[in-house]
Amino acid sequence: MVTLKTAxxxxxxxxxxxxSQPMGATLAFLGVDGCMPLMxxxxxxxxxxKVYLTRHFxxxxALQTTAVTDVTAILDxxxxxxxxxxxNIRKKVLPELIGLYTTGLPETKGDDICGVASQIDCPLVYVNTADYEGGLESGWALTCKALIQQLTAETDQIDDNKVVLLPHVSMQPIEVEKVKDFIAAFGFQVLALPDLATSLDGHLGEKQAALSHGGITVEEIAGLADAGLVISVGHSMQASAEVLQQKNSFIRHLHFPHLSGLVATDSLVEQLLTETRFRHPPAVVERWRKRLQDxxxxxxFSMGQTRFLVVGEPDHLVGLCESLYEAGGRVSVAIATVNSPQLEEIKAEQVLVGDLEDAEQMADQYDLIVGNFHCEALAHRHHKGLVTRGFPNWEQVGNQLKNDLLYEGGAYFLFECANVASAHREQLEAS
Amino acid sequence: MVTLKTAxxxxxxxxxxxxSQPMGATLAFLGVDGCMPLMxxxxxxxxxxKVYLTRHFxxxxALQTTAVTDVTAILDxxxxxxxxxxxNIRKKVLPELIGLYTTGLPETKGDDICGVASQIDCPLVYVNTADYEGGLESGWALTCKALIQQLTAETDQIDDNKVVLLPHVSMQPIEVEKVKDFIAAFGFQVLALPDLATSLDGHLGEKQAALSHGGITVEEIAGLADAGLVISVGHSMQASAEVLQQKNSFIRHLHFPHLSGLVATDSLVEQLLTETRFRHPPAVVERWRKRLQDxxxxxxFSMGQTRFLVVGEPDHLVGLCESLYEAGGRVSVAIATVNSPQLEEIKAEQVLVGDLEDAEQMADQYDLIVGNFHCEALAHRHHKGLVTRGFPNWEQVGNQLKNDLLYEGGAYFLFECANVASAHREQLEAS
Amino acid sequence: MSSKPNVKELLIESSCEHNSKKRTPCNAPTPGATSGGCAFEGAQISLFPYADAVHLVHGSMTCLGSSWETRTTKTSWQGRDFTQMGFATDISVNDVIFSGEKKLTGAIAYIVELYAPEAVFVYSTCVTALIGDDIDQVCAQSAEKYGIPFVPVHAPGFVGSKNLGSRLGGEAVFRHLIGTKEPDKVTPFDINLIGEYNVTGDMWQYSHLLDELGIRVLSSLSGDGRVAAIRTAHRAKLNVIVCAKSLVSLTRKMEEKYQIPWISLSFYGKRDTSDGLRSIATALGDPDLIERTNQLIAREEEQLEQQLQPYRVLFAGKKAVLNTGGNKSWSIAAALQDLGLEVVGTSVRKATEDDRTKARKYLGENGVLMMNPGAEQAKLIDDTEAHLLLAGGRSLYTAIKKGIAFIDVNQEKKKSYGGYQGLLNLAEDVKNALENPVFSLVGRKTPWSH
Amino acid sequence: MSSKPNVKELLIESSCEHNSKKRTPCNAPTPGATSGGCAFEGAQISLFPYADAVHLVHGSMTCLGSSWETRTTKTSWQGRDFTQMGFATDISVNDVIFSGEKKLTGAIAYIVELYAPEAVFVYSTCVTALIGDDIDQVCAQSAEKYGIPFVPVHAPGFVGSKNLGSRLGGEAVFRHLIGTKEPDKVTPFDINLIGEYNVTGDMWQYSHLLDELGIRVLSSLSGDGRVAAIRTAHRAKLNVIVCAKSLVSLTRKMEEKYQIPWISLSFYGKRDTSDGLRSIATALGDPDLIERTNQLIAREEEQLEQQLQPYRVLFAGKKAVLNTGGNKSWSIAAALQDLGLEVVGTSVRKATEDDRTKARKYLGENGVLMMNPGAEQAKLIDDTEAHLLLAGGRSLYTAIKKGIAFIDVNQEKKKSYGGYQGLLNLAEDVKNALENPVFSLVGRKTPWSH
Structure with a gap:
């Protein structure tokens, strides 16, 4: 049924x-408290x-650069x-952590950042994220892995109450919070790595910090390995979970390709019930399941009439498509930024790795677009409806507080899509 | 500054x-569990x-009629x-409560429903709600008052932990829930009367009930008078609070004209802190305040450039306008369905009691409309943006889960308005 | 002279097949066990589609406040579409005590000045009827003053059902509009469409075919209708009632007064549409017209069959259960059969004997006619292994429990199912329902149901 | 022959007043303490506004993936607006190891076939520059093959700042486009606009006035520009640099090679706009033109004054503090003064000496020139009781603490502040900020702060 085409x-x-990968790495480091990402x-x-993320959020x-020049590129x-x-950074602020990561330039030169890192006597995590490889998702995932590898202490103690959540890069801050709260409602203490929910959730701080503010602390990362359970969300995060297990082989691992829609959330609940041996989830969870059903x-009815183009990072894409599918939405075209084993699983007529030119050439195959800000011009040119999701969204405010996940977010996501689809049909009819 | 014009x-x-008043009464009775509203x-x-509410929610x-005919009108x-x-109702179902209320027809005839009610030996609350007087808001409020008057037992006991919330009619189910949860987060047990949060919140029940399902129970209404605190929201609900106090003079009463925006929510928090003698609100409340600030x-910036038309029931209108005002939105015209002392308080350049013809005649004075489904045609004819709020909304699904109140809902409301306003400006520019 | 119609006469309307078999009148609602709308709503349905006339409701807010802009009836009228607007006198206690006539007169003056309609319909409602406001007199005076037709409509809700209200609407048109103007020209193939309200543009699914055949719609009551046209309706050669028994009384009166014959038909489904076109041509009696009509039908049916082909593949072997009321119990069944679905059962609970006969005809011997569908449909789905349930919203739960597809037949449609092309819209909706996983997914067990 | 420019030469550009007073070159960023964009971004800024040319970025995803469709530069080009599209070779590891030239050649073929642009600009980036991909050769071969101009742009990010990149963009245009085509006709009042990027339509705020005066914009680098026009730029009578020092090197070279004189000016605020128009007329040297220009200025200023009147009433007695960089430190100040606000202080932290002189001139003796605005502005607001702070987003907190209005001068604007009419947009934004209660409300104490 599904044909995967790569570009x-x-x-x-x-x-x-x-x-790019470095953008993903930046975001991941911004989910650590008191961190200075250094590209x-x-x-x-x-x-x-910096401009890109500032406009989205x-x-x-907080972000700094080593500012490699053509001269230093050769000499250094x-x-x-x-x-x-x-x-120079430490002249102004004292970060809890320096997040050091590469772009294509030093990777091409062959800089040994691991070697350099070893000379530095302040808290630092390094990661190689050449921008001619991978993409946003892998940059985030590699960074998460590096954070665990380089910061988390090995142990053989287990705290059965403690859960580590590893969210993929496309989970917006409120989504990380909602998943944390959902798991916490079963009685767990939950730590997310990275944790954008407490840093980039769009809150007014006491003052403008030069460093990331909020997020998981370095100390908390160091102590992650006594968690009874690690929960990874998204294919890209599996490797990070495995690295954590290497720190303590007693940690159990639950993996979820995504947490979108009824079936996926059911499976999370099922696992949490098994873990806790509860007979029922908390009342609020039951209530939201009924609301999602409704x-x-x-x-x-609106969804069943609608053909969707969905574009995004692979881990995001698979969840969005599943949510649409469950309510009868017909994803005729799904376009991923990069390749991923997950793409085979997507419930869509066509799945491809591509760009918005590909989307434009297939414009007769969909009515409504779920995708980032760049889809606006496409929607406008071809008279399509648009539900803005993913990075970047420069036109709208409040992106970090849009929740599409679990029972609750799933309900709101469906309402939004159905309403935009209906309004779009009305508009086409009227014109 | 503000001129109040009535039509x-x-x-x-x-x-x-x-x-009409009977519509408000219907809704109020639907917030009582196992009730059959009988018009x-x-x-x-x-x-x-019935059709109207079915389409909105x-x-x-659940709703029945006495089906007065021209023949019975004269004889009966x-x-x-x-x-x-x-x-006939009891042939099919056994309601916990019959909610009996009038339209203009029996009121014109002069039917004595109080007298009739006294002949009936099943749980019943009656209320006079002629449809040539008042409106939705007063129909709801009168019914709430009648529920307390006729069901709540007098007492002089006080349970300081117990709070009765009296929401006005325009609070959608999720808004009632959010306010309940907010107060509950301070350690109170909260009962809402009426409570649409558990009846018309859009959940899939086990089966289709012929009676209202969810809502406050008759037993709970009977026992309301031992609450330490009654909180009324909206001018229309003040009388209900006073009636409750007549059942037990020890009940303290807090009144809020609305719970929209920063200042109003601050004042709720302040009162709850005073009541509880807590030094801080729960962490989640603090967090959402920071998010609303942000x-x-x-x-x-978007709001400051936007002139709004806002239409709605008085208690709703005053809150919507306050929320917009706080972020710089310029309410140039506010139109209320009926008159109310609250209208004097509205932060708008012009406030009037009127209809959408009035709105249409002032179409050059605003850019964006906040109002019900009927505003769509107006927006379309005059190229205005629209944020759909209030009764009815027949075009969209998910109305009962839209929250505009308190810190959290306020943030989402502002995002939605700012985004619609920006998109609308873009669209005007492009055309 | 009062224009108030004789309600009793309308209720025992001899042309009404429905009533001829029943003893009790249609309009005796059971207190506490009544659904369905009132006479005022019926009058709305039959008259509001006149988009060039203002419809002024003289009453309190319940009547119009909750019902305006609910109609998806479409119009080609180029002026402002008054059907989508709401006008009400919104009477107050004061008016109830001292009469609302003055307010009504003021409202009329206001409307004429601001909106310059082609006509004004004035609707009495329960309270204004009870307090005895004389809308006849107000209308008569206004007509004289403003020189346009004013039509008093005496259908306050408490006189009876929607059905009766529609008749009362027809009665008002008969008394005050029909025959008050001569058409510019007449043709041998002039017809009136009666009871076609052009909901979702139903009428436009076949009106172009009438055009093509040279059959002129002289006037319509009231889909895409014009006041000026209905005034000339007495010159038509044929009255065509479309799916609306309530207006038989009107066509009978027109037959008596103007000698216009009438036929009743439906444009729902392929067979009905073809039959309908053929009936009109036959009734008009021109051999050439009949010949051309047959050719057109053949062409349209062939084209439709081609367009339906991909759907037929999908629907092959699919079984449907239908649970709805009135003439839908067989007309939707017929349309579904036209699409290639097998209709294994239909509800005849509220159907007339005539409807039951038709349902039996369409469903055949093995088809189940359910007398108590609420209780029967679940078992029928099990027994027949049906794939699709078409019913009102309350039956959704049955579909979910059985994990089969569901279509809410009462859900407001935005697209027409009428005529040949409308069948494609139905096909698309059936396809969408059959392919939608939502019904089985929503019905899946919770992880905590052991 | 390589088309790579001599970066060093550009850095010590003699016409650059900025650099003439400084010893260190502009492009030495401090590791770990650098903000601001790179040379590639500078080239984007100066060249991307050519909407009829495809801009192909030869590099990895960071360069274009995060930056396309960020520019609000507008065009009247009727074809597809390539400025709002993104084209990148998106090189892979493989390309890094074995050269990306083949991919580049393929990309060019693809673009020419699908989009038929008027020209293609090819941008090298850090990685492709480092691995030595020869974009000159690819461009030369492509130009021959496809018969349209191909312009190699050597501004990889690591060579320096945005400013340098803009110069490198100008250099590429100078080497590959200017002088390669003759205009259809010439007029005595032909000018080139250099460094006007028509952001938010700034250029259109005054270009109609040039039209009216008979001054023709022969070509533009690059706001609303056309490739065909810039190729004829060597025939202009005057180069007009609009607010962009980085392109002085280009106009100097054009002066040397084509004897075109140049002037530098700004169209920001009433006084600057009038001065700018007058400077152009004066430079073109025609007495009649000068006379007409003065008349036009008088007319426009009078009209503007009338339109500003209601704002002046609102702004009377209002004081503003300005904290921004470069020439904005005095140009926004001047515009605010034009609106009737008092500017009590401005930042000159990153300003050149020339900018400081201008700032002093506009603010007068009592105006505070802040060298360390982050620390100074709060006190200045207190001391002067200022009503409005205009600064970058980070200063918002200062405004909230003081409860005064705030305008984010770095926020992307959708409306132009340029020319006479743009001043009205600024006035509207200032009004909106001053009247917005949000700043004091957000700053109010929490109910639990005791």
Whole structure:
């Protein structure tokens, strides 16, 4: 049924969806409290990334660059620019953690950041995230893995009450919070790594911090390995869970490809009931399940008439498509930024790795788009409806507080899609 | 600054916003568990009301009619049709409560429903709600008052932990739930009267009940008078609170004109802190306050450029306008369905009691509309943006789960308004 | 002279097949056990589609406040569409005590000045009827003053059912509009469409075919109708009642007064649409017209069959259970059969004998006619292994329990199912329902149901 | 022959007043203490506004993936607006190891076939520059093959700042486009607009006035620009640099090679706009033109004054503190003064000496020139009882603490502040900020702060 096409044959990206690994790494480090992400590369990479994230979150973004130049690129193996950067950062602030990661430039030169890191005597985690490999999702995932590998202490103690949640990069801050709260409602103490829910959730702080504010603390990361359970969400996060298990082989691991829609949330509940040996979930969970059921029915008529284009990061895409599918939405085209084993699982007529030019060429095959801000021009040109999701969303405020996950978020997501689809049909009819 | 104009001089309503008292009474009775609302009047009134509410909530609505005909209208003082109705209802189901209320027809005839009620030996609450007086809000409020008057037992005991919440009619089910939860987070046990949060919140029940399902129970209403505190929201609900105090003079009463926006929520928190002598509110409350602050700042630029038309029931209108005002939104025209002392308080350039014809004649004075489904045609004709709020919303699903109140709902409301306003400006520019 | 119709006469209307078999009148609702709308709603249904006339409801807020802008009836009228607007006098206690006539007169003046309608319909309602406001007199005076038709409509809710209200609406048109104007020209193939309200554009699914055949719709009551046209309706050669028994009394009176014959038909489904077109041509009696009609039917049916082909593949072997009321019990069944579905059962609980006969005809010997569908349908689904249930919202739970597809036949439709092309819309909705996983997913067990 | 520019030469550009007073080159960023974009971004800024040309970024995803569709530069080009599209070769590990030239060649073929642009700009980036991909050769071969201009742009991020990148963009245009085509006609009042990017339509705020005066914009670099036009730029009578020092090197080279004089000006605020128009007329040297320009200025200023009147009433006695960088430190100040606000202080932290002189001139003796605005602005607000702070987002907190109005000067604007009419947009934004209660409300104490 599903054909997976990759854009390998196309020698370029036109109107790209794909984002770089260093951007994913930046976001991951912003989910650690008191961190200064330090991007090792030319100054522009950090500048673009900073502006990009600032506009998406409407929040100041802490980020620095080693500002490699054509001169230092030749003379320096990274030692100078990285050490100098940290010196200069520490003149102004004292981060709890420096998050050091590369762009394509130093990777091409072959800088040994691991070696440099070993010379530095302040808390630092390094990770290689060349921007000519992978994408946003892998940059985030690699960073999460590095955080565990380099910070978490080995142990053989287990605290059965403690759960580590590993969210994929496309989970917006409120979604991380909602999943944490959901698990916590079963009696667990939950730590998320990275945790954007407490850093980039769009709250007014006491003052503008030069470092990330909120997020999981370095100390908490160090102590993660006594958790009884690690829960990874999204294919990209599986490796991080495995690394955590290497720190303590007693940790059990639950993996969920996504937490979108009824079936996926049911399976989370089922696992949590097994873990806790509760007979019932908390009342609020039961209530929201009933509301999602009703939302599915209320929206199914509109959804069943609607053909969707969905674009996004693989882990995000698979969840969005599942949610739509459950209420009868027909995903005719799903476009992923990069390849992933998950793509085979997507419930869509066509799945491809591609860009918005591909989407444009298939414009007769869908009515409504679920995708990022860049889809707006596409929607406008071809008279499609749009539900804005994913990175970036520069046109709207409040992105970090949009929850599509679990029973509750699933209900709201379906309402939004069904309503936009109906309004769009009305509009087409009227014009 | 504010001029209040009433449409008294106009001999008709054109494109009306106003809804009838019996509709408000229906809704109130639907917030009581196991209730059968019984509208004493012509069969059409109940039929219209049932269809209307079914479409707004996408839920089956329990409702019966005494089906007064031109023949019975003349022969019957209500005794026959009411008694017969109850007999027929009880042939099929055994309600915990019959909610008996009038339309204009029996009121014009002068039926004595109080007298009829006294002949009936099953649980019944009656209320006079002629549809040529008042409106939706007063119908709901009168019913709430009647429920307390006729069901609640007098006492002089006080349970300081117990709070009675009296929400006004325009609070959607999730809003009632959110306010209950908010107060409960301070350690109280909260009962709402009426309680749509558990009846019309859009959940899939086990089966389709012929009676209202969920809501406050008759037993709970009977026992309300030992609450330490009654909290009324909206001017229309003050009388109900006073009636409750007559059942037990030890009950303290807190009144809030509305619970929209930062200042209003602050004042609720302040009162709850005073009551509990807590030094801080629960962490989640603090967090959402910070998020609302941030939402106000994130949305203020878009809001500050936007002139709003807001239409609705008085208690709803005053809250909506306050929320918009706090983030810089300019309410140039506010139109209420009926008159109310609250209208003087509204932060708007012009406040009037009127209809959508009035709104149409002022169409050059606003850019964005916050109002019910009927505003869609207005928005379309005059190229305005629309944020759909209030009764009815027949175009969209999920109305009962839209929360605009307190810190959390306030943030989402501002995001939605700011985003619609921006998108609308873009669209006008592009065309 | 009062324009108030004789309600009793309307109730025992001889042309009404429905009533001829029943003893009790249609309009005796049971207190506490009544659903369905009132006479005022019926009058709304039959008259509101006149988009060039203002419909002024003289009454309190319940009547119009909760019902305006609920109709998806469409119009090609280029002026402002008054059907989608709401006008009400919104009477107050004061009016109840001292009469609402003054307010009504004021409202009329206001409307004429601001909206310049082609006509004004004035509807009495329970309270204004009870207090005795004389809308006849107000209308007569206004007509004189403003020089446009004013039509008093005496259908206050308490006089009876929707059905009766529709008749009362027809009666008002008969008394005050029909025959008050001569058409610019007449043709041998002029017809009136009676009871076609053009809901979701139903009428436009076949009106272009009438055009093509040279059959002119002289006037309509009231889908896409014009006041000026209905005034000339007495010159038509044929009255065509579309799916609306309530207006038989009108066509009978027109037959008596103007010698216009009438036929009753439906444009729902392929067979009914073809039969309907053929009936009109036959009634008009022109051999050439009949020949051309047959050719057109053949062409349309062939084209439709081609368009239906992909659906037929999907629907092959699929069984449906239908639970709805009135003529839908057989007309939807017929349409479903036209799509290639097998209809294994239908509800005849509220159907007339005539409807039951038709249902039996369409469903055949093995078809189950359910007298108590609420109790029967679940078992029928089990027994027949049906794939689809079409019913009102309350039956959704049955479908979910059985994990089969569901279509809410009462859900407000945005697309027409009428005529040949409308069948494609039905096919699309059936397809969407059959392919939608929501019904089985919603019905899955919770992880904690052991 | 390589088309790579001499970066060092550009850095010590003699016409750059900025650099003439400084010893260190602009492009030495401090590791770990750098904000601001790179040379590639600078090239984007200066060249992307050509909407009829495809801008192909040869590099990995960071460069374009995070930056496309961020520009609000507008165009009247009727074809597809390539400025709002993103094209990137998205090189892979494989390309890094074995060269990305083949991919680049393929991308070009793809683009030419599908989009038929007027020209293609090819941008090298850090990685492709480092691995030595020869974009000059690819461009030369492509130009021959496809018969349209291909412009290699050598501004990989690591060579320096945005400012340098803009110069490199200008350099590419100078080497590959200017002088490659003759205009259809020439007029005595032909000018080039250099460094006007038509962001939010800034250029259109005054270009109609140039039209009216008979001054023709022969070409633009690059706001609302066309490739065909910039190729004829060498025939202009005057180069007009709009608010963009980075392109002085280009105009100097054009002066040397084509003897085109240049002037530098701004169209921000009433006084600057008038001065700018007058400067152009004066530079073109025609007495009649000068006379007409003065008349037009008088007319426009009078009209603007009338439109500003209601704002002046609101702004009377209002004081503003400005904290922003570069030429904004005085140009926004001047515009605010034009609106009738008093500017009590401005930041000159990153300003050149020239900017400081101007700031002093506009603010007068009592105006405070802040060297360390982060620390100074709060006290300045207290001391002067200022009503409005205009600054970057980080200063919002200061405004909230003081409960005064705030405008984010870095926030992306959708409306132009340029020319006479743009001042009305600024006035509206200032009004909205001053009247917005949000700043004092957000700053109110929590109920639990004792």
């Amino acid at each position: 390998a044959s196309k020698p370029l990206q036109v109107n790209p969806l794909k984002l 090792h590369g030319g100054q522009g990479c950090a500048s673009f990334t 409407s929040e100041p973004i 193996g990274g030692d100078y620019s990285i050490v100098e950067s940290i010196k 939302a599915m029915l209320d929206s199914h | 008294a001089s106009k001999p008709l309503q054109v494109n009306p916003l106003k809804l 004493h009047g012509g069969q059409g009134c109940a039929s219209f009301t 996408s839920e089956p609505i 003082g209500g005794d026959y049709s009411i008694v017969e109705s109850i007999k 939402a106000m700042l994130d949305s203020h």
